[in-house]
Amino acid sequence: MILEAAKSHTAAFLVVGDPFGATTHTDLVLRAKQEGIETKVIHNASIMNAVAACGLQLYTFGQAVSIVFFTETWRPDSFYNKIKVNRDAGFHTLCLLDIKVKEQSMENLCRGRKIYEPPRYMTINTCIDQLLEVEEKLQEKAYTEDTKCFGLARVGHDDQVIISGTMKELQTVDFGGPLHAFVICGEMHFLEEEYFALYHV
Numbered sequence: 001m002i003l004e005a006a007k008s009h010t011a012a013f014l015v016v017g018d019p020f021g022a023t024t025h026t027d028l029v030l031r032a033k034q035e036g037i038e039t040k041v042i043h044n045a046s047i048m049n050a051v052a053a054c055g056l057q058l059y060t061f062g063q064a065v066s067i068v069f070f071t072e073t074w075r076p077d078s079f080y081n082k083i084k085v086n087r088d089a090g091f092h093t094l095c096l097l098d099i100k101v102k103e104q105s106m107e108n109l110c111r112g113r114k115i116y117e118p119p120r121y122m123t124i125n126t127c128i129d130q131l132l133e134v135e136e137k138l139q140e141k142a143y144t145e146d147t148k149c150f151g152l153a154r155v156g157h158d159d160q161v162i163i164s165g166t167m168k169e170l171q172t173v174d175f176g177g178p179l180h181a182f183v184i185c186g187e188m189h190f191l192e193e194e195y196f197a198l199y200h201v
Contacts, residue, residue: 006037018046047181054150054162055195062086064094067127077134084142090187097122097180121178124151128171150183165201
């Protein structure tokens with residue numbers, strides 16, 4: 001739809017974070033170029049680089065993972081192996097927490113009703129609960145409740161919160177409103193250890 005409009009008019013597509021932070025947006029640029037549509041990208045701040053506010057050095061991060069809300073029938077654990085690979089290599093892991101906005105219930109979707117559920121934003125607490133549930137199930141020691149982590153909320157805002165601790169310590173901390181992000185630490189440089197001590201719960 002946006003590509004059709006862009007063939008004859010100036011069109012803009014606004015996103016949260018950096019446009020190339022999601023494969024959907026990368027695909028959009030690729031398809032525009034294939035159709036001869038000129039594109040201009042204006043980059044934006046993103047948690048992918050703003051996470052460095054916690055004191056961990058960006059080049060010591062491995063692959064980022066997405067943690068989605070579990071349901072009664074769907075409890076994906078595909079993130080687990082990526083975290084394990086990162087930690088085995090000594091890298092930190094940025095966990096991107098699920099956002100449910102403009103989602104329909106299965107019933108409304110099946111009945112064709114355009115009724116949307118209230119927005120939901122995963123908290124650090126829910127993320128930790130789910131991570132520990134998966135570790136208990138798989139038991140490959142990718143992490144434990146004693147693994148050092150950082151919880152970040154509303155990064156870049158005046159009321160941003162950064163707290164470090166073990167998973168167990170952070171599990172009950174109230175980080176306030178969204179958006180939240182979570183980092184599972186790998187091996188830490190002494191400066192990173194100082195930041196961990198600075199923000200410790």
